[in-house]
Amino acid sequence: MIIVMKPGSKDSEIEEISGILENAGLGIHISRGIERTIIGVIGDKRLLRDIPLELMQGVDKLVPIMESYKLAGKTFKPEPSIIDVGGVKIGGRELVMIAGPCAVEGPDQIMEAAKAVSRSGAQFLRGGAFKPRTSPYSFQGLEEEGLKMLKEASNATGLQIVTEVISERSVEIASRYVDMFQIGARNSQNFHLLREVGRSGKPVLFKRGSATTIDEWLNAAEYIMSEGNYNVVLCERGIRTFETATRNTLDISSIPVVKSKSHLPVIVDPSHAAGRAQYILPLSRAAIAAGADGLIIEVHPCPRCALSDAAQQLDPAAYDALCKDIGKIAEIVGREFRYGA
């Protein structure tokens, strides 16, 4: 943390601040420039948290030097984390594929989807049972019934299950059926829920919010981790920009940026980023090429029949073609993807 003083700040002001910092147990370095004086603060910035330095006489602004997250950062853990979900490893050499419909709609649909994605290659089955929809009049999910159907599909195929949770109650119910929780973009700063899944100890697929910076995303991951749950997998799914040709703007650069700042794995959701099935293949290729640890793709046995997000779900044939492709790009970037069951 650096404190930049206003031009013409007084010695008494600088001394007052220095005194406060020293009382808080922090070291200081004063540097007097021609127009301005700056004060470098040395020590654990968290000691400063509740001192409103920006309001002290003579202070112009504060410049943070270090990130405010700790457990999610590379300083805390320089080597990449590998998250183990029921024996499937996320963040290692092998890419992971999470696939399945937007929402669980019935036992046949989810079973069919599970078999299809398992056949082409996938370690996880996705499927929403609790759906946050923009309009309250849209289909909201089958809740516990849906979770049971997911479980049956998992039993039949050996796929791990990931599903979105949206409240304390849904965490409690879902914890009985699923292998990994998903936190959706709309709840990406619902800190209450983040703590809740943190306390559960179960692995969490944590989506970036559509207006969340990478720094805020890692700070939010810190909410989960500070409860002792280090099994966090980040998921880039596009941010909101002025461009309307796609549902969101996939921030492809976030992959290498996250890799340079954090040890957590990061996977990409091209379905929600693009919002249209026709763009999913090129975006999936790009994500793997940029270094993603895996993909989460919406696949429906019959997209035309889907109760939600119909336009962005792949059919099993398109998903199969995608899986074949991904393996080839994986090799070039030093990764591996096993096509087929």
Added chain:
Amino acid sequence: MIIVMKPGSKDSEIEEISGILENAGLGIHISRGIERTIIGVIGDKRLLRDIPLELMQGVDKLVPIMESYKLAGKTFKPEPSIIDVGGVKIGGRELVMIAGPCAVEGPDQIMEAAKAVSRSGAQFLRGGAFKPRTSPYSFQGLEEEGLKMLKEASNATGLQIVTEVISERSVEIASRYVDMFQIGARNSQNFHLLREVGRSGKPVLFKRGSATTIDEWLNAAEYIMSEGNYNVVLCERGIRTFETATRNTLDISSIPVVKSKSHLPVIVDPSHAAGRAQYILPLSRAAIAAGADGLIIEVHPCPRCALSDAAQQLDPAAYDALCKDIGKIAEIVGREFRYGA
């Protein structure tokens, strides 16, 4: 809803779609242009909700003609709504002022704040007891203890209380103490929580999310209203843009836009928009001039001592000056604000 067909779409494709629409109980109008055919759909769009028209053969895109919210819209209720909270009316001729500290920090602080804002003019006391903070290591609020302190301050001053809720449990606890719930920007699409406050029946101050369009904001308000709770007051608090000179970019235009689309009152939060105390007065003036129904302002008896958001809280003297000012602008735009207790 209008369906735009691809150039060269076939008669059989148009007939297939027409058949589906008619089976769903909808009327159609087919218009054949030189390059394209369009199909106008007549009737209640909600009948279409689960038909994935964009995936039908020959369809290029769908163009919505009407909004997807209903209860929040002017078609449903053309005249402005006035929300009554314990006898205080929001949305009428008189402007409302909600003021108080970012967070409740202790009995003296909140009592002092309440007395100060009541003296200058305010109908509501604000103060956070459950604080969603970017970092898990920041102060998170006094919870129920804080609510009790708010209640005492309310008893002493006659101010109504508004406080943020962040979970089912906080709704349940807060409902015993406060007059109005606040939903913060980070929970603006936490639909589970919106339904919860909808079911409570208590008035809701509903902040816009930092990446939420006005249409999505009204759709989210619909979640509260569709539970039978029509006592919703919208609150503009700035959106996220590329500009970093302010914490958020206050979308001043949202005031007249909301007024043209919805009957709900809208108030403005210049404190969170600006993020710096020095910009609060000009933004407050602008908000009232643009037609806002009131303001919510952070006021702390001693901003330098604040445990959160120190840089953006006014001291009582600055708040007093602001109140004097607001009354004068109110008159010019045909409103009224009563300065003083």
Added chain:
Amino acid sequence: MIIVMKPGSKDSEIEEISGILENAGLGIHISRGIERTIIGVIGDKRLLRDIPLELMQGVDKLVPIMESYKLAGKTFKPEPSIIDVGGVKIGGRELVMIAGPCAVEGPDQIMEAAKAVSRSGAQFLRGGAFKPRTSPYSFQGLEEEGLKMLKEASNATGLQIVTEVISERSVEIASRYVDMFQIGARNSQNFHLLREVGRSGKPVLFKRGSATTIDEWLNAAEYIMSEGNYNVVLCERGIRTFETATRNTLDISSIPVVKSKSHLPVIVDPSHAAGRAQYILPLSRAAIAAGADGLIIEVHPCPRCALSDAAQQLDPAAYDALCKDIGKIAEIVGREFRYGA
């Protein structure tokens, strides 16, 4: 400028950088923290311009402490600038009003517009003769013929003329007819053109680009001023965001922010910000309330007949009503506006 070293940077790296800085004539202050060392650089930052410090061994990042503009900043000139255009003063107590049609369409149209806006109160007539339009197939302006019509309307009413220039040639031609150049948002970082109007010496109304931060805007103004032309008036006209209900998002906060960083006057263009006539009155009120030095408003004798931007032009009656209103708000914020010719 502060140089933040990587964790574990070596003494030799720090010495190498220190040597380079000292050779460039700069002072340094080294501050060794627990995890990181930072180097404060003292002296004229421009000496550093061509030293790629961020690429030196051991450097993590650079943190600028001061702005890169100089002539446009308050450090250079703390008191507000008043720009004199043919005797009309912009930035003083009195507000300025610039009004007229989007484009000059013919002698009668512009004469009628000039008389109407002069009648209600305006010091400047606007009207485009060189129009940058999104599509090449739209009306592009009457060029020199249009400037002659503006001049005649000016002679008849005594209004000063402001018109947009888009190229060297248009600067040369327009300089014979107009009192003030306008640089439009699309050319806000066309530095070649900025230098050109800088060299002309004529006052410049300089619009912010739709994706330009306030800092970049002031840096771009510096291009004009560094050619010796200090007669720059800034114009906020909305920035591009994800919100589509308005054509742009008026950044109302930019008014107090600019006032805190620069001595240049700032006026507001609610017509281009809103894009719809119905929002112009509330946004104009808000701009004056927030401290703007004036407004630029599109007024057409017959908006329905306009060849461009029809939806956002006021008719003379609506403009007249707006002028009456503005004067009242002006008083409250310590300004003045003279309604009527």
Added chain:
Amino acid sequence: MIIVMKPGSKDSEIEEISGILENAGLGIHISRGIERTIIGVIGDKRLLRDIPLELMQGVDKLVPIMESYKLAGKTFKPEPSIIDVGGVKIGGRELVMIAGPCAVEGPDQIMEAAKAVSRSGAQFLRGGAFKPRTSPYSFQGLEEEGLKMLKEASNATGLQIVTEVISERSVEIASRYVDMFQIGARNSQNFHLLREVGRSGKPVLFKRGSATTIDEWLNAAEYIMSEGNYNVVLCERGIRTFETATRNTLDISSIPVVKSKSHLPVIVDPSHAAGRAQYILPLSRAAIAAGADGLIIEVHPCPRCALSDAAQQLDPAAYDALCKDIGKIAEIVGREFRYGA
């Protein structure tokens, strides 16, 4: 074009609009819904350009059905365009590589850069002679001297030259030396300059503006093409968003989106998108994987010595490694890149 009438619009209003459209030579289709009437307009939308329909009595809004660009669109030319620049083909099976320093700094620097990039594989040499810089106090380019140095480097290596032009005069001078003009992001809506390079007939590398939608980008390309110059190559270089970890946000989805709307080739500039050398390799891989027709990369013989954009230039060794990589990804997506001179 569809005209949506307000609820309760009158027959007389609908008739008035119908009359105007028919007089303009357009066909109409009226569709009366339960709440609203819509009017479909059939025929060449350009006949409508100067009719302010949105201001007619009873009109609520206009909904465009087709794009406003024509020559740049796929309807005009469904098969992909291949642009020939001195025998090098852009948009065919073979990927193109444009490489070289940000700015030409001297004869040795540009010769060394040219030899290095030619060795690893490149068909074009880039290098700025006219530099638009954010601050007027930064290095602005060697102008004609720089162009001569580029020409010598081209003669020695056989590379084609592409350089940025920023004004009529620079177009005139550069046309004597270079093979392809570049229009930079800051001039992406400088329509005057676009027409100028359109008239020149020389191939144009046309960068997207940082706040330009894909539709606006194609409309701006139309300015070049409507002058008869169809040799336009689009270049995605990142858009401005709230994320600050990278200089811009590379809109990777723009590649498949452009491919679905336009026949023009599109190449990607990862250097300006990322702003940091360390992210260039993953973004280059992603761009090729997503279907780009080539890359433009900043390469400097000694990035640490660069006079501009030092942080984002690769050294020859890093560029060489990138070229080796690209060829392998190219194959997987059905393309080809020839590594080595």
